[in-house]
Amino acid sequence: MKKILIALVFAIAGISCGGDDSGDNNGGGGNNQDAAALVSPANNSECTTGVEVSATQSKVTFQWTAAPDTQTYFVYVKNLVTQSTLQYNAATSTSFEVTLAKGTPYSWYVTSKKTGGNVVASQTWKFYNAGDAVTNYAPFPADAVSPLMSQTVYGPAITLEWAGSDLDNDIEDYKVYMDTNANPSTLIGTVTTQTLGNVAVAAGGTYYWKVVTTDEAGNITASPVYQFKVF
Numbered sequence: 001m002k003k004i005l006i007a008l009v010f011a012i013a014g015i016s017c018g019g020d021d022s023g024d025n026n027g028g029g030g031n032n033q034d035a036a037a038l039v040s041p042a043n044n045s046e047c048t049t050g051v052e053v054s055a056t057q058s059k060v061t062f063q064w065t066a067a068p069d070t071q072t073y074f075v076y077v078k079n080l081v082t083q084s085t086l087q088y089n090a091a092t093s094t095s096f097e098v099t100l101a102k103g104t105p106y107s108w109y110v111t112s113k114k115t116g117g118n119v120v121a122s123q124t125w126k127f128y129n130a131g132d133a134v135t136n137y138a139p140f141p142a143d144a145v146s147p148l149m150s151q152t153v154y155g156p157a158i159t160l161e162w163a164g165s166d167l168d169n170d171i172e173d174y175k176v177y178m179d180t181n182a183n184p185s186t187l188i189g190t191v192t193t194q195t196l197g198n199v200a201v202a203a204g205g206t207y208y209w210k211v212v213t214t215d216e217a218g219n220i221t222a223s224p225v226y227q228f229k230v231f
Contacts, residue, residue: 035120036064036073036094036110043125044165046137050129053099060129063095064122067112074113080105080126080141083224103131105140128167138219139166142174142194142211147228155230159197162211162223170216178209183225201230 040063041047050058062075073090077098090096090110100106109124126140145161147153160178164171176196179186184207189196201207207230211223 032120034067034069034112034114036067036070036112036122038108038110038122038125039063039065041108041125041127041129043123043127044140044167046128046130046167048130050100050102056102057099058102058129059097059099061095061097062108062110064110066094067120069114069116070112071115072113074111076109076111078107080107100129102129103134104129105138126165136170136215136217136219137167139164139171139213139215139221141221142213142223144209144223144226145194147226149226150228152229152231153201155201155203157198157200158230159195160199160209161195164194164211164213166213166215168215168217172214172216175212175214176209177212178207180205180207182208184208184210203230205230 040049041060047060050060052058062077064073067073070092073093073096075088075090075096075098076085077088077100078085079101081104086098088096088098105126105128107124107126110122112120112122114120128137142162142164145163146159160176162174164174171192173190173192174194175187176189176191177184177186178188178199188199206227208225208227210225213221213223
């Protein structure tokens with residue numbers, strides 16, 4: 001199995017904490033012109049521009065473009081390992097500095113509170129806050145696409161769909177666990193795609209599911225547990 005120093009990968013690919021036009025819509029903003037457009041840290045990148053605070057932490061500057069008619073920006077930063085989210089009030093600024101753990105995956109988005117009280121969310125981007133040099137990164141935790149959290153679906157069979165990504169682009173497979181326990185332990189499929197079809201469900205049931213992603217280096221990352229009900 002071929003391993004390349006991650007620093008060399010990014011040097012060749014030109015990936016950094018700079019801008020990136022790609023991104024998912026988990027924050028809800030999409031291409032909405034009323035939403036702030038994220039700039040940095042770039043989506044699905046290693047953030048290498050943080051200012052060192054200690055051996056385990058660095059300060060990362062989040063940047064976005066101004067959204068029209070905005071009174072206040074709020075920055076949401078989620079630790080994808082602990083699944084904890086912190087909110088920061090950036091006032092009218094289009095940048096905000098946050099101290100984060102090194103060598104840790106994060107997601108972030110910005111909301112714009114408008115003069116009339118409406119709140120518009122940007123896209124959600126993911127990045128790794130750089131730490132010690134490594135030869136291979138663990139995958140990002142998979143995000144549920146369908147069913148979404150707490151969604152009600154129709155049986156007797158459904159398709160599970162998720163979004164997975166990895167800085168090294170070396171995902172080997174996805175293991176899907178689903179049952180009626182809050183911490184599902186029943187393996188219902190191992191696939192290389194981001195979908196699993198013809199999953200049997202019972203009417204009136206409440207199900208829990210998660211996706212465990214494995215890459216070619218043996219790194220394993222579990223998603224949060226998602227829940228849905230069957231009509």
